[in-house]
Structures are given as structure tokens and as C-alpha cells.
Amino acid sequence: MQHVPGSGIISGEAQRHQHQLIWGAWIEAVALLWMIIEATISLTVGYRTHSVSLQGFGLDSIIELISGGVLLWRLLVERRKHDAEVVERAEHIAAWIAALGLFALALYIIAESTWTFWMRSYPLTSWWGIGLALAAAVIMPVLWQGKLRVAEHIGSAALKADAMCSATCAYMSLTLLIGLGLNALFGWWWADPLAALALVYFIVREGQEALHEVHTGEACGCECQE
Numbered sequence: 001m002q003h004v005p006g007s008g009i010i011s012g013e014a015q016r017h018q019h020q021l022i023w024g025a026w027i028e029a030v031a032l033l034w035m036i037i038e039a040t041i042s043l044t045v046g047y048r049t050h051s052v053s054l055q056g057f058g059l060d061s062i063i064e065l066i067s068g069g070v071l072l073w074r075l076l077v078e079r080r081k082h083d084a085e086v087v088e089r090a091e092h093i094a095a096w097i098a099a100l101g102l103f104a105l106a107l108y109i110i111a112e113s114t115w116t117f118w119m120r121s122y123p124l125t126s127w128w129g130i131g132l133a134l135a136a137a138v139i140m141p142v143l144w145q146g147k148l149r150v151a152e153h154i155g156s157a158a159l160k161a162d163a164m165c166s167a168t169c170a171y172m173s174l175t176l177l178i179g180l181g182l183n184a185l186f187g188w189w190w191a192d193p194l195a196a197l198a199l200v201y202f203i204v205r206e207g208q209e210a211l212h213e214v215h216t217g218e219a220c221g222c223e224c225q226e
Contacts, residue, residue: 017154021079024150024159028072031143031166035065041132049124052116053179053196056109057133057172060203063101064165067210070094071162078154091158095210098165102207106200113193122189130180136173140166161209168202175199 042058045051074090115121147163150156179195182188 018079020150020153021075024147024154024156025072025075025079027143027146027150028068028075028162031147032065032068032072034139034143035061035068038132038136039065041128045126045128045132049126049129050116050121051123051126051129051180052109052112052193053176053199054126054129055112056105056196056199056203057176059105059108060102060169060172060199063098063105064169066101067094067098067165068162070097071159074156074158091156094158095161098161099207099210102203102210106203106207109196109200109203113196116193117190120189123183123192125184126180127184130177130184133173133177133180137170137177140170140173144170161212164209165206168206172199172202175202
């Protein structure tokens, strides 16, 4: 069905585009809800158990929560107004927030992990943290695929980068799980700060992804897309 100017009739392609925008907004809303849960548990339990990896995971969730909120706004703007300039500005804001926040987080984790190694601080066993890591390892790949499909349909570089962040978060949850598990099962205190340092690799990759989007308007490819 083709659009007839002045008739109010929307083409089939435009309808599919609108449907994808709505679906993308719902996925982002679910992701934001999960980020709130993830950040709350990670930071609370991480602080009480002195777990650097859990605290880093929680701070990363807060950064994703902020950038995800901007992306939700971006989808709703296009859904309601079709204002390309505002949409583009929203994408750049989300990318800058993510990039700066992630690089700052990487520096924090490096400093905190180094201090933990120096002081030989023993984190307490965290079954809540292990349960959270397991849940994230299941939920994040689902959100990743959903965001990626919508991003490809609507041509959003920022949403594609956000999808890659979800994929990265899935890898981070597995790294977190290994660190917490080794500490819980064998009492290897050094596994927690070591896992936190391993998270830095993924966090820096997320920051590079966001910066690439700022400068080129496209989400760069990474191993998470394979």
C-alpha cells in the first residue's frame, strides 16, 4: 500500500518502520528495568562483600541505564515527530555519555583492583552476586538480539552500538560469574579483583564503540557481532 499525500494513508513499509520503533521502545524499556535491578543488587551486594568486580558491574549498569534512557527517548522522538535532527542529536548524546562514563569506570576499576591486590582485601562470598551473574548471562543475549534486529530495520547506529553493549554485558556477566565462583568455592580472594580487571577490556571496547559512533555516525564492528 502506497502513501497518498494528504490522504493520511501510510505505506506498508512506513507501517513496518513504525512497528519496529514501538518494538524497539519496548525492548529498551525492559532493558532499563533490568539495568535498575542489576545496578541495585550489584552495588549493594558489592559494597557489603567488598567485591570490586560486583561494584564495577553495577557501575557499568548505571552507565548503560543512562545511555539506554536517552536511546528510549530517541526512539519515541522518531515515533512521534520524525524529527531527524533531534533523533541524531539524541544518538550523539547517548554515545558521548556512554563513552565518557565507560572510560571513567575503567580507570576506577583499575585503581580499585590495584588497591585490593596491595591490601590483600578478602571479599566475602556472594551468592546473590552469583545468582545475578547467572541471570544476566541469560537475559542480556536476548536483549542484544532484539535490539540488533530493530537497529538494522530502522538504521540506527546508536541502537546498534547499544545492542553491542548488551552483548558485552553478557560476556561481562560470565567473567563476573567465574571470579565470584572461584572465590566462593575455593576461597581464591584474588579471583575477584582479577575478574574486575578482565571487565576493563570489555568496558574499554564499549567506550571505543560509542566514540566511533560519535565520529562516524555508525556503530563499529566488534567480536560481539560475530
